[in-house]
Amino acid sequence: ETGVTQTPRHLVMGMTNKKSLKCEQHLGHNAMYWYKQSAKKPLELMFVYSLEERVENNSVPSRFSPECPNSSHLFLHLHTLQPEDSALYLCASSQEGGINYGYTFGSGTRLTVV
Amino acid sequence: QQQVKQSPQSLIVQKGGISIINCAYENTAFDYFPWYQQFPGKGPALLIAIRPDVSEKKEGRFTISFNKSAKQFSLHIMDSQPGDSATYFCAASMPREKLTFGTGTRLTIIP
Numbered sequence: 001e002t003g004v005t006q007t008p009r010h011l012v013m014g015m016t017n018k019k020s021l022k023c024e025q026h027l028g029h030n031a032m033y034w035y036k037q038s039a040k041k042p043l044e045l046m047f048v049y050s051l052e053e054r055v056e057n058n059s060v061p062s063r064f065s066p067e068c069p070n071s072s073h074l075f076l077h078l079h080t081l082q083p084e085d086s087a088l089y090l091c092a093s094s095q096e097g098g099i100n101y102g103y104t105f106g107s108g109t110r111l112t113v114v
Numbered sequence: 115q116q117q118v119k120q121s122p123q124s125l126i127v128q129k130g131g132i133s134i135i136n137c138a139y140e141n142t143a144f145d146y147f148p149w150y151q152q153f154p155g156k157g158p159a160l161l162i163a164i165r166p167d168v169s170e171k172k173e174g175r176f177t178i179s180f181n182k183s184a185k186q187f188s189l190h191i192m193d194s195q196p197g198d199s200a201t202y203f204c205a206a207s208m209p210r211e212k213l214t215f216g217t218g219t220r221l222t223i224i225p
Binding site: 004006042045090092096102103104105110 | 203205212213217
């Protein structure tokens, strides 16, 4: 596999459920990101991990909990979500510390909270 | 100062025409300006990028024009095709910093 892979592609969950989104990158990058993309809104940066350390948390509610066990894997643990959390959740990776070459995004997980 | 302002929000162009999307920034420390293309149900994909030492970069039908003094850059799609219909995001970053994205332009190419 190449690039950035996200699973599942689609997820429907109730407000009391607990679920996790998974992201895996096969590019040897050292930074990973979670973005939220809602209809008619700009991309919202949620979390940044650099060298497996969380370096940024953009005031995201605690019902979203990220985990980066190694430089290739990133998780987003979800619990007691609200309907307004329904969105496309995108994972991205990049190589930090050198010349910028931009981000590589996964195809996203379409999350619906019912 | 970290914002990147993108316009228009949506754009309809006839097949064969030129599509133009504009972005403006304030931070003169930005040194990398990529454009991303996103199809429905997919994540954004890097389309073309430019650095401020050149005023134009062309890849096939896609051209970035960069005006350093005006702090603006734009994406031109020549001979626009229905397959170009997508959402386009501009972005900018400083060295070793995360990308700042524009708000996106939904492009529709009509026959």
